[in-house]
Amino acid sequence: MRFKAVVFDAYGTLFDVYSVQHLAEQLFPGQGAALALAWRDKQIEYTRLITQSDPNPSTGSRFYQSFWDLTRLSLHYCLDRLKLDRSLGQDAALMGQYAKLSPFPENLEVLRRIKHHGLTTAILSNGSPQMLDSAVYSAGMAALLDHVISVDGLRLFKTAPQAYALVQQSVALPIEEILFVSSNAWDALGANWFGLRTHWVNRQGLPFEALEPRPDFAGPDLRSVLTTLEMSPD
Numbered sequence: 001m002r003f004k005a006v007v008f009d010a011y012g013t014l015f016d017v018y019s020v021q022h023l024a025e026q027l028f029p030g031q032g033a034a035l036a037l038a039w040r041d042k043q044i045e046y047t048r049l050i051t052q053s054d055p056n057p058s059t060g061s062r063f064y065q066s067f068w069d070l071t072r073l074s075l076h077y078c079l080d081r082l083k084l085d086r087s088l089g090q091d092a093a094l095m096g097q098y099a100k101l102s103p104f105p106e107n108l109e110v111l112r113r114i115k116h117h118g119l120t121t122a123i124l125s126n127g128s129p130q131m132l133d134s135a136v137y138s139a140g141m142a143a144l145l146d147h148v149i150s151v152d153g154l155r156l157f158k159t160a161p162q163a164y165a166l167v168q169q170s171v172a173l174p175i176e177e178i179l180f181v182s183s184n185a186w187d188a189l190g191a192n193w194f195g196l197r198t199h200w201v202n203r204q205g206l207p208f209e210a211l212e213p214r215p216d217f218a219g220p221d222l223r224s225v226l227t228t229l230e231m232s233p234d
Contacts, residue, residue, distance in 0.1 A: 060155020159190025
């Protein structure tokens with residue numbers, strides 16, 4: 001087997017960031033989809049803004065705020081942008097839902113298959129440790145992951161190369177024996193630039209970024225990772 005470890009992105013890859021749409025629609029009828037999309041876009045925009053601003057390799061950005069705080073602030077912005085009232089605590093309800101995002105349905109079986117074959121499993125995420133712990137435990141994945149790696153200590157976010165360098169600090173393997181899996185094309189691209197082999201989970205059937213290189217492998221859901229690992233997906 002060409003790989004000995006599989007490292008997953010969390011948000012969008014293992015956990016469905018758009019599953020908040022259902023609660024958002026209940027709270028703001030007719031606006032659930034728009035809010036979920038805008039929230040995710042603003043969240044990622046804030047991570048990039050911070051990482052690009054005064055990025056000290058040793059101490060991170062002096063403008064750093066945790067991913068949880070950026071998630072909350074981006075929600076507040078989007079509610080205000082869409083002119084949605086949050087006076088009754090709707091933002092707190094949505095943040096509570098974000099702490100326990102729905103996993104994609106095939107995740108547990110795929111993770112079990114990978115662990116059964118003796119591979120090391122890990123998460124590398126922008127998420128803060130507390131929010132990752134909440135998501136992992138609520139999804140029933142804790143026993144299936146050897147490492148849950150947060151960029152929080154760096155005070156920088158992906159796609160800073162220091163973020164991807166955290167992988168080998170936890171997974172003591174040559175870089176060519178580690179497969180990085182993400183459903184975010186920008187994340188797969190950043191990992192490729194760093195030197196990791198990548199598998200892009202293209203759930204929405206989108207074209208890859210015009211920038212190169214392309215991911216080493218790709219597929220429509222997490223089951224496709226098993227094919228990349230030369231395991232039967234059935």
